[in-house]
Structures are given as C-alpha cells and as structure tokens.
Amino acid sequence: MVAPSPSFLGPISRKKQLKELAQMSLLSRLRCITIDVTGTLIAYKGDLGDYYCMAAKSVGLPCPDYKRMHEGFKTAYTAMATRYPCFGHAAKIPNVDWWRECVKDSFVKAGYEYDDETFDKVFRRIYSTFGSSAPYSIFPDSQPFLRWARQKGLIVGIVSNAEYRYQDVILPALGLNQGSEWDFGVFSGLVGVEKPDPMIYKIALEKAGNVAPNEALHIGDSMRKDYLPAQSVGMHALLLDRFKTPEAETWRKSGAHVVTDLAAAQEWITKEEEVEGDQKMVQ
Incomplete structure (x- = not known):
C-alpha cells in the first residue's frame, strides 16, 4: 500500500504538519557562528x-x-x-x-x-x-560554548579588532585554540579592516567557506561594532550584556536580541521559534 502524499492529507493533519515545520530553532538553520573577543570571550584584568x-x-x-x-x-x-x-x-x-x-x-x-x-x-x-595572557581572564562559559557549537557541526570564527598576537599567543594561552574552540579568525591587524566596517563580516563569511549570510550568526557586546554591521550584511545577530550596561535596555527597546552570557546564548540559539516564511503557509 502506498502512503498518501501530503496533498491527500485531510485539512487538519496537513495544517498540523505545516505548523510543525514552522517550529524550528535557529540552530537548525545555521552553518556558522562568528564571535567577538574582548567583553564576549575574555575580559581585561x-x-x-x-x-x-x-x-x-x-x-x-x-x-x-x-x-x-x-x-x-x-x-x-x-x-x-x-x-x-x-x-x-x-x-x-x-x-x-x-x-x-x-x-x-x-x-x-x-x-x-x-x-x-x-x-x-x-x-x-x-x-x-x-602580548601574554597575564592581563586577561577568560569567561567560564566561553570554552564550553565554542566547543558546543563545533560539536553541533557549526563553523566557528573569531571576528575582532585586534592584532596578530590575539590569534597566535593570547587566545591559545587562555585555552581558546584554533582547531578545538574555533576554526578561523578575522583580526583587524591582519586583514586591514576593522569593525564596524561591514566588510569584516563579509571576509568572515568568505573564510567560513562562502557561507550565506542568513546561515550565519554573529555574537558580540557592541550594538555599533557587532550587532548592526553584522545585520547589515544579512547575518543573524545577538548581543551579550555581561556587565548590565545602561545601554542594554535601549538595545532591547530597539528590538535587538540581548542575553546575559553564552549559556543564555546557547539556549536562545536552540529554542524553537516560528519561521516567518513557513508560518505564512499555515495561515
């Protein structure tokens, strides 16, 4: 016996099926996560x-x-x-x-x-x-988050207004290593472009393997340098407010997605949400 195709399903079951398709986590639509460094992964001591x-x-x-x-x-x-x-x-x-x-x-x-x-x-x-790890401390949720993202099959990139020593010395000394916590880096001192120039995010997408912008998420702690320019090239964006900054409330009122740490970021990425394009099919 041949199973009926969706076109032969009754109106109620078809609507249910489409509604289930409309419920997706952002994770299921991502191929790449890029992330800021200072204030996001590490802090000055x-x-x-x-x-x-x-x-x-x-x-x-x-x-x-x-x-x-x-x-x-x-x-x-x-x-x-x-x-x-x-x-x-x-x-x-x-x-x-x-x-x-x-x-x-x-x-x-x-x-x-x-x-x-x-x-x-x-x-x-x-x-x-x-040029050493001495003036910096790593947030306790940084390494677990990056490893989780890579275990989920995501390409993880660092995007930072920093010089080469962050890539070659500082991050590895803090336990954030290329190959285990991140896959590629875009550092302004090495590429000659710095945030908030949207070009730095385009470079990141290219380094990730020409990932489409809507398949990438950028996480950072600055509306001007991280959130807005990443969104301007079509990426998803998320703001971290680790220190309860006064600006965070303004960010939220403007419609920006804001979380307090990377554990909350992981929850936000994996939560189910209605996908606008599929939801229109249900209506």
Missing part, C-alpha cells in the same frame, strides 16, 4: 595603570598616576588608530613599532617623559605583558 605602574617600577621609576595614565592612553590610542588604522596594516608598520609610538605618546600625554634607554626598558615590559 585590573586597570591599565596596574601594568604601566609595574613596568615603571621594574626600572626603578615611581608609579605613574592611574587616572592620568588612563586618559593619556585613550588619547594616544585614538590618535594612532586614526592615523594608522588596523595597527598600521596599510602603512606596513611593524606591530611593535606601532605600539612603541602609542605607548610613548601615552606617557607624554600623561605628563611623563623618559630618556630613550629608560623608555625602551619600560616599553619592552609593557609590550611583553600585553
């Missing part, structure tokens, strides 16, 4: 002043004022990023030289000027420290 203070004291200098140092760094970093974006990628400035100029200007703007020999010793300590 302590204050910037802590590390600049340790570097100064290591050569017998007094500890710089924390507030002045923080403000000096912000000003110097913004100036360098404007003049030589993506850590000097287009100008072909070596990473260490880009940071040397930035750090020196940070001290000058904070009111501290050292002779070349002294500054070089201080800088080497700072550059070495921020």
Whole structure:
C-alpha cells in the first residue's frame, strides 16, 4: 500500500504538519557562528595603570598616576588608530613599532617623559605583558560554548579588532585554540579592516567557506561594532550584556536580541521559534 502524499492529507493533519515545520530553532538553520573577543570571550584584568605602574617600577621609576595614565592612553590610542588604522596594516608598520609610538605618546600625554634607554626598558615590559595572557581572564562559559557549537557541526570564527598576537599567543594561552574552540579568525591587524566596517563580516563569511549570510550568526557586546554591521550584511545577530550596561535596555527597546552570557546564548540559539516564511503557509 502506498502512503498518501501530503496533498491527500485531510485539512487538519496537513495544517498540523505545516505548523510543525514552522517550529524550528535557529540552530537548525545555521552553518556558522562568528564571535567577538574582548567583553564576549575574555575580559581585561585590573586597570591599565596596574601594568604601566609595574613596568615603571621594574626600572626603578615611581608609579605613574592611574587616572592620568588612563586618559593619556585613550588619547594616544585614538590618535594612532586614526592615523594608522588596523595597527598600521596599510602603512606596513611593524606591530611593535606601532605600539612603541602609542605607548610613548601615552606617557607624554600623561605628563611623563623618559630618556630613550629608560623608555625602551619600560616599553619592552609593557609590550611583553600585553602580548601574554597575564592581563586577561577568560569567561567560564566561553570554552564550553565554542566547543558546543563545533560539536553541533557549526563553523566557528573569531571576528575582532585586534592584532596578530590575539590569534597566535593570547587566545591559545587562555585555552581558546584554533582547531578545538574555533576554526578561523578575522583580526583587524591582519586583514586591514576593522569593525564596524561591514566588510569584516563579509571576509568572515568568505573564510567560513562562502557561507550565506542568513546561515550565519554573529555574537558580540557592541550594538555599533557587532550587532548592526553584522545585520547589515544579512547575518543573524545577538548581543551579550555581561556587565548590565545602561545601554542594554535601549538595545532591547530597539528590538535587538540581548542575553546575559553564552549559556543564555546557547539556549536562545536552540529554542524553537516560528519561521516567518513557513508560518505564512499555515495561515
């Protein structure tokens, strides 16, 4: 006996069948997840002043004022990023030289000027420290989430406004390794494009194997750098609000999807929801 095709099903059973098809999790429609790094997978430990203070004291200098140092760094970093974006990628400035100029200007703007020999010793300590795992901590849900995504057959990519040491040293030192936690990385210092430029997300889709935008999800902690540009290229997007930022309520009111951590992100990805296109078939 031949089983009846859907066209021969009664109106009630056919409607039920289509409604079941309309209930799908986002996971079932994804091939790729891309994810931000700082504030999403890892966080800074302590204050910037802590590390600049340790570097100064290591050569017998007094500890710089924390507030002045923080403000000096912000000003110097913004100036360098404007003049030589993506850590000097287009100008072909070596990473260490880009940071040397930035750090020196940070001290000058904070009111501290050292002779070349002294500054070089201080800088080497700072550059070495921020090229290691020392100033960072990994969120406890980061590794489990990334491994879960890969176990589900998803391609996992890192998208970050960071230089090459995040890929080669920092993430592996924190237990986030290419091949076990993530498959590919798009780092602004290596590709010469940075968020919020939507091009960085297009590069990520290409690296994932030319995945279609509607088969990819980006997770990050910034509406301007993560959520909006990812959506603008057709990707799904999700915001993380780990620190209960005041902006989060505005994000929610604007219609953005916001969760508190990656455990909640996993639940959001796997929950069943009505798929608009299929739902119209039921009506």
